[in-house]
Structures are given as C-alpha cells and as structure tokens.
Amino acid sequence: xxxxxxxxxxxxxxxxxxxxxxxxxxxxxxxxxxxxxxxxxxxxxxxxxxxxxxxxxxxxxxxxxxxxxxxxxxxxxxxxxxxxxxxxxxxxxxxxxxxxxxxxxxxxxxxxxxxxxxxxxxxxxxxxxxxxxxxxxxxxxxxxxxxxxxxxxxxxxxxxxxxxxxxxxxxxxxxxxxxxxxxxxxxxxxxxxxxxxxxxxxxxxxxxxxxxxxxxxxxxxxxxxxxxxxxxxxxxxxxxxxxxxxxxxxxxxxxxxxxxxxxxxxxxxxxxxxxxxxxxxxxxxxxxxxxxxxxxxxxxxxxxxxxxxxxxxxxxxxxxxxxxxxxxxxxxxxxxxxxxxxxxxxxxxxxxxxxxxxxxxxxxxxxxxxxxxxxxxxxxxxxxxxxxxxxxxxxxxxxxxxxxxxxxxxxxxxxxxxxxxxxxxxxxxxxxxxxxxxxxxxxxxxxxxxxxxxxxxxxxxxxxxxxxxxxxxxxxxxxxxxxxxxxxxxxxxxxxxxxxxxxxxxxxxxxxxxxxxxxxxxxxxxxxxxxxxxxxxxxxxxxxxxxxxxxxxxxxxxxxxxxxxxxxxxxxxxxxxxxxxxxxxxxxxxxxxxxxxxxxxxxxxxxxxxxxxxxxxxxxxxxxxxxxxxxxxxxxxxxxxxxxxxxxxxxxxxxxxxxxxxxxxxxxxxxxxxxxxxxxxxxxxxxxxxxxx
Numbered sequence: 001x002x003x004x005x006x007x008x009x010x011x012x013x014x015x016x017x018x019x020x021x022x023x024x025x026x027x028x029x030x031x032x033x034x035x036x037x038x039x040x041x042x043x044x045x046x047x048x049x050x051x052x053x054x055x056x057x058x059x060x061x062x063x064x065x066x067x068x069x070x071x072x073x074x075x076x077x078x079x080x081x082x083x084x085x086x087x088x089x090x091x092x093x094x095x096x097x098x099x100x101x102x103x104x105x106x107x108x109x110x111x112x113x114x115x116x117x118x119x120x121x122x123x124x125x126x127x128x129x130x131x132x133x134x135x136x137x138x139x140x141x142x143x144x145x146x147x148x149x150x151x152x153x154x155x156x157x158x159x160x161x162x163x164x165x166x167x168x169x170x171x172x173x174x175x176x177x178x179x180x181x182x183x184x185x186x187x188x189x190x191x192x193x194x195x196x197x198x199x200x201x202x203x204x205x206x207x208x209x210x211x212x213x214x215x216x217x218x219x220x221x222x223x224x225x226x227x228x229x230x231x232x233x234x235x236x237x238x239x240x241x242x243x244x245x246x247x248x249x250x251x252x253x254x255x256x257x258x259x260x261x262x263x264x265x266x267x268x269x270x271x272x273x274x275x276x277x278x279x280x281x282x283x284x285x286x287x288x289x290x291x292x293x294x295x296x297x298x299x300x301x302x303x304x305x306x307x308x309x310x311x312x313x314x315x316x317x318x319x320x321x322x323x324x325x326x327x328x329x330x331x332x333x334x335x336x337x338x339x340x341x342x343x344x345x346x347x348x349x350x351x352x353x354x355x356x357x358x359x360x361x362x363x364x365x366x367x368x369x370x371x372x373x374x375x376x377x378x379x380x381x382x383x384x385x386x387x388x389x390x391x392x393x394x395x396x397x398x399x400x401x402x403x404x405x406x407x408x409x410x411x412x413x414x415x416x417x418x419x420x421x422x423x424x425x426x427x428x429x430x431x432x433x434x435x436x437x438x439x440x441x442x443x444x445x446x447x448x449x450x451x452x453x454x455x456x457x458x459x460x461x462x463x464x465x466x467x468x469x470x471x472x473x474x475x476x477x478x479x480x481x482x483x484x485x486x487x488x489x490x491x492x493x494x495x496x497x498x499x500x501x502x503x504x505x506x507x508x509x510x511x512x513x514x515x516x517x518x519x520x521x522x523x524x525x526x527x528x529x530x531x532x533x534x535x536x537x538x539x540x541x542x543x544x545x546x547x548x549x550x551x552x553x554x555x556x557x558x559x560x561x562x563x564x565x566x567x568x569x570x571x572x573x574x575x576x577x578x579x580x581x582x583x584x585x586x587x588x589x590x591x592x593x594x595x596x597x598x599x600x601x602x603x604x605x606x607x608x609x610x611x612x613x614x615x616x617x618x619x620x621x622x623x624x625x626x627x628x629x630x631x632x633x634x635x636x637x638x639x640x641x642x643x644x645x646x647x648x649x650x651x652x653x654x655x656x657x658x659x660x661x662x663x664x665x666x667x668x669x670x671x672x673x674x675x676x677x678x679x680x681x682x683x684x685x686x687x688x689x690x691x692x693x
Contacts, residue, residue, distance in 0.1 A: 027066045028092075029086075030429075031428065034546070034669060036427065039091075040067065044198070047198035052147035085150055094441075120405060125410075126409075128178075147190050148186040170183035170185075199216075200249060208257070209256070217241070232407055250288055262657035265294070272313065273312075286316055286317060297322050298317060301328070325356075330367065336373055336374045340373065341407075374417075391630050399444050421445055422446050425531060464516070478595045491579075516556050606684070641691065644690070647687065
C-alpha cells in the first residue's frame with residue numbers, strides 16, 4: 001500500500017503521532033479545450049457518492065473530487081490514493097482508461113479502482129465484457145446507484161485491504177478468474193433523506209467558482225424502459241430528495257452563478273414534473289431568478305406523459321425554460337415502439353399539448369431518432385413532415401448510436417436487427433497527456449435490416465437542415481410559408497444540400513456545401529482504431545490542439561446563419577423558382593422575399609446590440625408564429641403595419657455575460673459557442689411587436 005499505510009476498520013491508521021486517514025479520490029473527467037466550455041458540468045455524480053462516503057466514514061476518510069485528469073494524476077503522485085472511484089460514460093471512457101493505466105504504473109495493485117456510472121450494465125454478460133475487455137485494469141464495478149455499493153467497498157477496505165474481494169459485495173461486481181462475482185443487488189433504493197447535499201456541505205465549491213455549468217438533481221429514477229437509453233435497463237422506485245434541501249441547494253447554486261448569467265442550470269432528473277412537488281421546485285427556481293439573478297435559463301426533460309403537473313411546471317418556468325414543452329416521440333412506427341419498449345402519447349394528446357402551449361406562447365419541441373429497429377427511410381421522412389405540420393417549433397432529428405449500458409448495444413439485439421455501425425469522434429473530446437493520445441467516440445447505427453447506408457446518408461442531410469431551421473431558427477418564416485404553398489420541406493432540404501451543379505450557383509454556397517459534405521464524410525470510420533489514428537493526425541497538424549468543432553450541425557448551422565448571409569437569399573429564391581412547376585404568383589414571390597428579409601432583420605447582432613429600423617409588412621406574422629404556423633399566411637393579410645424590434649433586459653444581461661467570456665474569439669468559434677450558451681435560442685432573436693402595441 002502507498003506509504004506503507006495499513007488502514008483498519010473503525011479507526012484511522014497512525015504513523016507516529018499523525019493520524020492518517022484513507023485517501024479516496026473521485027474522478028468525473030472531461031476534456032478541456034475551446035469547444036467544450038458548454039459541456040463541462042459540475043461533477044454531481046461523484047459529489048453525491050463522495051458526500052455519502054464522508055457521512056458513513058466520518059473521521060476515517062479524506063475525499064477529493066476532480067474533473068481534470070491531469071490535476072487528478074498530479075495530486076495522486078503527491079498523495080497516493082487508497083481507493084479511486086471513477087464515473088464512466090461514453091464521453092470519457094478513453095480518458096478513464098488512460099488514467100487507470102497511469103495509476104497501475106504508479107501504484108500497481110496498491111490502489112483499489114472502482115468504476116460506476118451510466119455505462120455499467122445490469123446484464124452479467126455485459127459486465128464480464130466490460131471488466132475483461134473494456135477496463136481490464138479496474139478492480140470492480142458498482143451497479144445502478146453508486147452510494148451503497150461504493151460504501152460497501154470502502155467498509156471492506158477499512159477492515160482489511162487484502163481481503164476486499166475475497167467474497168461477494170452487495171451492489172458490486174468483480175471478476176474472480178473468468179467468473180463474474182456479484183453480491184446482493186441494492187437496486188435503486190437508497191433513502192435520499194439520508195444523503196446530504198455536496199453543494200451545501202461545500203464539497204463542490206471549487207467547481208462553482210470555475211467554468212462549469214451547474215447540474216442539480218431533485219429526484220431519481222425513470223419509470224420508462226426505453227431500450228435506447230441507459231436508464232431503460234433500471235428497475236426501482238421513484239424518489240425525491242428532501243424538498244427543503246433541494247430548495248436550499250437551488251438558492252446556494254444560484255448565488256454562486258449570479259455573475260455568469262449566460263450559463264444554464266441543468267436539472268439531472270430524467271422526468272422533471274413527474275412528482276407533484278416539482279411545482280414547488282419550479283416556483284423556487286423562478287424565485288431564484290427574480291431574487292438572485294440566476295438562472296436565466298434552465299434545461300430539463302419534462303415528464304413524457306405531459307400531465308397537469310408537467311403543465312404547471314412549464315408554465316411557471318415560462319421564458320427561462322430552454323426548450324419549452326418537449327414531447328419526445330422518437331418514432332411512431334408501431335413495430336419500432338414495441339421493439340424499444342416504448343409507448344407514445346396519442347394524437348389527441350399531442351394536439352392538445354401543442355394547442356395549450358400555443359395559447360401561452362410556449363415553445364414546443366419533439367425529438368426523433370433515426371436508426372431504430374424496423375424504422376425505414378420513408379416512415380421517418382413522413383414523421384419529420386408530420387412533426388412540422390403538427391406545429392412543433394423545434395424538430396430535433398438524432399441518429400441512433402449504441403454504447404455500453406443500453407439494451408440495444410447487447411450482442412443479441414445487434415444481431416436481431418442487423419445493425420451495422422460506424423465510428424465518429426465525439427465533439428472535440430480528444431487530447432493528449434505525457435505523449436499519450438486519447439479520443440472518445442460515438443458508434444452510430446448506419447444500416448439495419450430495414451434501411452440502407454444510402455438511406456442513412458440522406459437522412460443525415462435532412463438531420464442537418466431540420467436542426468438548422470427548427471432548432472437554430474434559420475429562415476423559419478420562409479420555410480413555413482413555402483410548405484403551405486404545397487412544397488415538401490424534406491424535398492426542398494434535399495435539393496438545398498444536393499443542388500444541380502450545372503446551374504450557376506454562388507461560389508460561397510458551393511464552398512459551404514463542399515465543406516459540409518467533407519465534414520460528414522470525414523466524421524465516419526469503419527473502426528475505432530481508424531478514428532483514433534485520423535483524429536490524432538489532425539491534433540498534431542494543429543500544433544497539438546483541437547481543430548474546428550466536430551459537432552457538425554451546430555458548427556455549420558451557426559456558420560450558415562451568421563457567416564454565409566451574402567448568398568442565402570439568392571439561393572433560397574432560386575431553389576424555390578426551380579421547384580415551382582406551375583409558378584408562384586408575383587404576390588407570393590414578394591412575400592417569400594419579404595420573409596427572408598424579416599429573418600435577417602429579426603436576428604440580434606451579438607457583437608453589437610443596436611437598434612433596428614422598423615419593418616413594414618402586410619401579413620400578421622406575429623399571430624402566425626404564435627399559432628404555430630398552422631394556417632397559411634395568406635389568410636392573415638392585413639393593412640401594412642410596422643414591426644418594431646426589441647430585446648428583453650434579461651437577454652441583454654445574458655448576451656453581455658457571454659460577451660465578457662467570448663468577445664475575443666474568432667467568428668467561427670464565437671458563433672458556435674453562442675448557440676450553446678445563449679439559450680433558449682429564441683433569445684438570439686429580437687422580440688417582434690407592432691407599432692403602438
């Protein structure tokens with residue numbers, strides 16, 4: 001053991017007159033580069049396990065938390081750990097592997113290394129693969145929630161380090177030879193009233209004063225069993241933390257972040273609004289914003305059933321709710337829903353929810369996944385089209401990817417549905433330490449028995465266009481107008497990304513498309529080894545630094561909106577003219593032209609917020625948008641009126657906070673970051689009102 005220290009049960013070890021407590025180090029590692037600022041979160045998961053550990057073994061353990069792998073290894077070298085707990089997910093798996101390898105080099109078997117987190121599967125065969133192939137140098141994995149299983153290991157280690165794994169440990173799995181040894185399941189049953197807050201105890205203070213987005217959990221467990229989600233494998237009971245503790249935590253964190261109004265408060269609950277008391281929590285969040293100046297934006301997933309409680313929560317949070325009302329449909333193919341253990345809301349419930357949101361000026365969002373079992377290209381395109389017609393403001397189209405911890409990743413599921421996959425880099429989650437390069441990946445489903453690779457590539461282009469138009473608000477006025485003229489948006493989008501090159505298009509447009517297609521082609525690899533080799537080459541070519549962002553939709557969407565405005569109008573109108581067989585009336589052409597101008601006028605100049613000249617229009621576009629674009633704009637003709645453009649004070653505060661941090665960044669980095677930090681993304685647009693209102 002490091003320093004020759006032996007720790008016994010119930011008491012700290014003594015060395016001379018000095019009491020030496022067990023050193024327990026926790027890591028929830030992330031990557032640090034200019035493109036990961038918005039995806040660095042406070043380490044709540046390890047904070048909760050560390051909090052429980054200190055409460056159970058007060059006086060016998062010292063705990064420390066790390067997001068930086070480099071700082072973790074530096075500290076370990078100075079003060080060798082006895083036990084290490086690492087949180088593992090697909091965004092830090094390779095980084096965890098590197099850290100574990102370094103720990104074994106430094107300390108051999110004298111350190112106990114425990115893994116936990118969403119990637120740990122409940123299936124014994126997957127546990128064996130995880131311990132024998134993915135993390136062969138780890139000692140054990142904690143199943144489901146981490147507090148009970150991890151504390152059982154620490155208790156054993158305090159008793160006798162050498163016999164920790166001599167017999168099963170409840171809530172834990174490890175290998176004995178080639179056999180998985182598992183103790184009694186502890187499931188998801190920890191009494192949360194026995195778990196204090198790592199925020200209120202001060203354990204997380206270092207991360208509240210740094211550049212991390214605050215992550216808060218008010219309840220645990222998801223009752224739904226979706227096979228594509230890491231939570232779908234879990235069985236347990238829905239539980240909430242003590243309400244008083246949650247509210248004090250919210251106030252504590254809000255005070256800490258009041259100087260960073262462009263940051264988002266993230267709720268880690270899987271279905272916020274599922275418990276009746278969530279209404280009180282929403283009221284507390286709203287009051288924090290009013291009294292303390294934070295949060296200006298909160299992100300959460302509302303309960304999939306959209307009950308009265310969900311409605312109340314969404315209505316209370318109002319304009320600080322980043323995505324409004326979310327009905328994540330994923331798919332509407334009956335065969336697919338059965339295969340993924342999911343039941344959606346009904347058509348009547350969808351219509352009722354969107355109407356309810358429309359009456360209150362609340363944004364609506366749906367999320368769809370292409371690549372699920374039995375899904376086809378045509379069925380998915382129909383669902384995209386149907387989602388727009390229903391009135392969803394935002395339509396997010398995701399490609400299915402498989403990872404450790406989900407049921408669809410298991411070998412029998414892959415084989416059953418004929419899944420074929422490729423690998424792509426996960427954002428700019430790559431880097432190097434001491435001449436060792438590491439990179440994270442997503443394994444994307446690019447074909448199954450029900451769709452081809454060519455279908456996947458086509459949907460990939462639609463994915464980008466739906467994201468840019470319906471999530472980033474690129475020329476949404478124009479596209480909503482032309483769909484009511486009888487044009488299929490999927491067809492228009494496919495024409496936009498695959499134009500007839502014999503036509504004399506603007507050079508900037510073709511260059512943009514070439515860059516986009518190159519990025520799409522370059523992001524896919526047949527193996528992880530190929531991916532790592534290529535990403536490492538890019539890293540070295542950039543002087544051991546990351547290159548352009550690899551989140552293609554965000555990067556190219558931001559570029560299209562802010563840096564390619566010179567050719568957009570001409571290209572859109574040319575495509576419209578090309579697709580019109582019967583010809584649009586001159587009035588309709590004038591309307592299309594005017595709506596393109598309106599979209600440009602509506603967008604806030606982030607570099608310099610200034611006054612905008614009024615915009616005269618003869619159609620009631622304000623009411624049209626409020627009504628979710630469900631009627632043709634032609635029915636809303638009115639005498640010419642001037643639209644005035646304003647910016648809310650809270651939005652100015654948010655943008656100014658963003659400016660303080662990013663003003664010196666080049667445009668391609670600046671606008672990319674703006675899409676992540678200035679949310680909801682409607683805050684990137686002026687408020688539209690008619691003169692005199």
